[in-house]
Amino acid sequence: MLDLVVKNARLLLESGLIRGGIGVKDGKIGVIARDEHLPDANIIIDANSNILMPGLIDGHAHIHDPAMLDHEDFTTGTRAAAAGGITTVIDMPLTSQVDTPILVDEKISQGESIAIVDFSFYAGMINSDNVPAIPLLIDKGIAAFKAFTCEPYYANNGVILRALSEVSEQGGHLTVHAEDQGIIDEFAKDFQDEWDAPVSHALSRPFIAEQYAVKQMIDMAERTGGHLHIAHVTTADGVREIEKGKLRGVMVTTEVCPHHLLFNSDEMNRLGPKSKMNPPLRSKRDVSALWSALLRGIIDLAVTDHAPSPLQEKEVGREDIRKAWSGVDGLQMLLRILLSEGVNKGRITFEKLLRVASLNPAKLFGLYPRKGALLVGSDADFVVIDPALEETIGEEMMFSKCDWTLYDGMKVTGTPLMTFVRGVQVYGDNRMHVKPGHGQFQPMSGYSPIGV
Ligand SMILES: [Zn+2]
Structure with a gap:
């Protein structure tokens, strides 16, 4: 029986x-x-x-940072995940470092005591002090590492080269938030007194900041042989650099978020500070390029980058968008957007949905074939x-600790x-249907090549 x-x-x-x-x-x-x-x-x-279909695996979500538990925690974040069809969440730190075996053990026990769906998590943020810890963390089942080419956790190219060399030898991958800090700093000077319009946030972080950083990162991946994963690509030019890298055999993968597939920067003034995130919303042309890249297999994963804040941390940006929290909800939206805007509008197939939301993340994070596929x-x-079920998104349906959504009112x-x-x-x-504590830690082991 x-x-x-x-x-x-x-x-x-x-x-x-x-x-x-x-x-x-x-x-x-x-x-x-x-x-x-x-x-x-x-x-x-x-x-x-x-x-x-196999439960979704969200490869990029910020749900439990001990310093920011007013934003989300393992219970509320995995509750939202469950309501979004996500059965494994890969958490990523926001401000609290997870870069020693002891911190890994602490995070596992925090998650196993209160999570509802399964989870694993990133180590980071990578800096010159913790690069040597990479092999110790891999032994603990954490093989995904996060670094930034920009603030707030800027790591210079030397650190990123060392980290890529380390994952080249030890396994796992380095995920980079790729926007060039120098370009951001310089272009922000153009907006001296114009920060009351939310769109200033997007305009001050031009597409070339992404393209230039992506290009450099791919060059370093090529030199080291380390697996580079570009976090949340947003621009046609960034996609083109990744496609060129893939075509010449560089070990590079990437991901896209639902908000970048749905909204463009022209909508920021209407949407208000809730629409602030990094990288920012881009042009309509970029949105089309992202769907195309998803369909063609240049983008490997669809992830949420779920990182909402209490509403007041958004509202303080009404007069000056620089003061608003950067980050939006996504856990309950990822599958809905991929179905509604993707499959039902003919932009992607069901098979592609399976690949980018379940199968590929299982392979990237070393969870396949335990996770990510319907297999005996x-x-x-x-x-x-x-x-085919129609629904209007409303704040009353949110399971997140921050009970607002950027998608409010959308059909x-x-x-x-x-x-x-x-x-x-x-x-x-x-x-x-279950109490907190059902979720189990999922150690990452190995990597299976991702197909298109
Ligand atoms: Zn993120």
């Missing part, structure tokens, strides 16, 4: 959609079959012909989605109905 069967679904496999269901035993997928061949189970759920023996992490088509982590339903009917 199985623990759980979900039948009458359209299963999203690498080869496409097929009719059938899955059976779960001890938290793992035990059977994938047509309905008539599914064994009996203690719990049987009818998916009503909706789509059942994999963890039973999945989400049932109704791709979307396609929504997650039920989310399961290791065979246990964690979300459904607009509520959580």
Whole structure:
């Protein structure tokens, strides 16, 4: 007897959609079959012909920083994740360093005591003092490292070269927030007294700051052989540099966020300080280039960069956008935007959705095949989605600690109905089904090449 069967679904496999269901035993997928061949189970759920896909793996979210627990924590962040069809969150530090084995142990125990979905996390921020800790952190199951080419955690090219050499030898990857600080500093001088318009934030961080930094980072990855991951690419020019790097065989991958796929900088004055994030919103042309790159496999992952703040930390930027917090919500929006603006508008296919949101992140973070695919023996992490259900996004549906959303009032088509982590339903009917503490730490091991 199985623990759980979900039948009458359209299963999203690498080869496409097929009719059938899955059976779960001890938290793992035990059977994938047509309905008539599914064994009996203690719990049987009818998916009503909706789509059942592997749970999303958000490769970039800021949910638990001990110094910023008024923004989000492991419970509220993973609650929002569950409601967004995300079954594993890769957390990234905001200000508190996670760069020693002791700090890794502390973060694992914090997460395992209060998280709802599974999690892993980045080490960072990388600087000249903690580069030597990289092998020790990999031994602890943390193989993803974060560095900045700009403030607030600027690391110079020497540090980044050393870190890339280290991951080249030890495994794992270095994720770089790539915007050139010198270009940002110089262009910001043009806006001396004009900071009351939110769009000034975007205009003061020009696209060339991204392109130039991306180009330099790829050059360093080429010289060292280290795996470089460019965080949240936003511009057509940044994408072009990454495409050129990939074509000449450099080990470079990248990711895109839902806000950069949806909004452009012309909308910032209407949206107000909530629309401030780094890198900023870009032009309509850049938005089109990002969708195209996602479709063509130049962009490997779709991630949230979820980093909201209490509303007052946004509102203080009404008169001077420089004072507003940089960061937006995303955990409940990623799947909705990929379905509504991507699949349902013909910009990407369901198979591409599976790749960029589940399969590729599982491979990048060394979680595959335990996570990221519907395979016999994999963890039973999945989400049932109704791709045709229409919904208006509202603040009342938010599970985040910061109960506002940049997407307020937007009409979307396609929504997650039920989310399961290791065979246990964690979300459904607009509520959580488990208590905090269900989430488990997922150590990163190895890397599987990502396909397009
Ligand atoms: Zn981030």
